[in-house]
Amino acid sequence: xxxxxxVNPKDYILHHLRxxxxxIRTLSIVDPxxxxxxxxxxxxxxxxxSFFLGIFFLGxxxxxxxxxxxxxxxxxxxxxxxxxxxxxxxxxxxxxxxxIIAPLSLTVFIWIFLMNAMDLIPIDFFPFISKFFLGxxxxxxxxxxxxxxTLSMSVGxxxxxxxxxxxxxxxxGFSKELFMQPFKHxxxxxxxxxxxxxxxLSKPISLALxxxxxxxxxxxxxxxxxxxxxxxxxxxxxxxxxxxHILVILLQSFIFMVLTIVYLSMAFKKH
Numbered sequence: 001x002x003x004x005x006x007v008n009p010k011d012y013i014l015h016h017l018r019x020x021x022x023x024i025r026t027l028s029i030v031d032p033x034x035x036x037x038x039x040x041x042x043x044x045x046x047x048x049x050s051f052f053l054g055i056f057f058l059g060x061x062x063x064x065x066x067x068x069x070x071x072x073x074x075x076x077x078x079x080x081x082x083x084x085x086x087x088x089x090x091x092x093x094x095x096x097x098x099x100i101i102a103p104l105s106l107t108v109f110i111w112i113f114l115m116n117a118m119d120l121i122p123i124d125f126f127p128f129i130s131k132f133f134l135g136x137x138x139x140x141x142x143x144x145x146x147x148x149x150t151l152s153m154s155v156g157x158x159x160x161x162x163x164x165x166x167x168x169x170x171x172x173g174f175s176k177e178l179f180m181q182p183f184k185h186x187x188x189x190x191x192x193x194x195x196x197x198x199x200x201l202s203k204p205i206s207l208a209l210x211x212x213x214x215x216x217x218x219x220x221x222x223x224x225x226x227x228x229x230x231x232x233x234x235x236x237x238x239x240x241x242x243x244x245h246i247l248v249i250l251l252q253s254f255i256f257m258v259l260t261i262v263y264l265s266m267a268f269k270k271h
Contacts, residue, residue: 005121008226016123016223018138019043020130029136043146050143053114057107082110086257093261096268101261103158108153109257115144116215116249120242123222144252145215150208157260158204164267203263207256214252218245 021030021041030041051197063077073082086106095099118141132140143149165174178196225238 011056012227013223020045020136020138045139046143046146046149049141050149057110057114067189090261092257094265101264105257105261106155108260109253112144112256113253116252117143119218123226143214145214145219149210154204154208157263161263161267168268207259210251211256214248218248
């Protein structure tokens with residue numbers, strides 16, 4: 001959809017908020033104008049961009065670490081800086097020995113950063129390409145603005161928390177934390193379980209909604225600027241917002257990574 005052809009801003013906004021979806025029962029593309037009443041769908045654009053960003057992340061880091069030189073290249077310096085940054089945060093927060101935490105934190109930080117950074121690409125660029133080559137106009141390129149992605153990642157972190165809690169505390173120790181905190185009297189066991197269960201379940205939900213909400217709002221602002229403001233004036237707002245949005249992209253990646261380390265650290269602590 002070209003900027004000069006915008007007639008109805010509402011349709012333009014809805015157009016950019018629709019995913020390229022597939023009905024997994026029939027393996028057919030869902031018509032956004034006439035969706036079926038009941039269906040199982042997947043967001044193809046989210047899956048494709050998430051997959052290729054993950055491959056890009058692995059390829060760049062593999063290339064940068066394949067031939068380590070005494071006189072480092074710029075890519076090697078960048079990768080070493082990122083790894084040292086991740087290790088410092090892990091060592092500051094995580095007080096136990098585990099070979100998974102640092103690689104997991106690195107993956108979470110870089111992958112989310114790349115997904116967030118897709119928000120800086122002009123919003124009409126990929127929809128135009130997909131419509132021109134594939135005949136499909138709907139294409140959302142920011143995977144972290146899809147609640148399915150953020151919730152899936154947070155649920156994965158939550159399952160790791162449960163796994164390490166049971167592994168290091170045992171079923172009995174983990175059960176005691178649920179039933180005997182904060183009140184140790186038997187009359188409060190049920191109340192303790194309700195409070196601790198809410199606290200435990202709120203971690204993945206807040207982790208997912210925080211990232212999704214910030215990235216969805218950032219994407220929406222770019223869409224509103226493009227839909228409601230004349231094209232010759234858009235740069236005066238979109239460029240400053242993009243510069244500010246770089247801070248949001250980095251901050252949200254960092255927050256997700258730090259909370260991942262904190263939650264896993266709590267899984268190892270015995271009360």
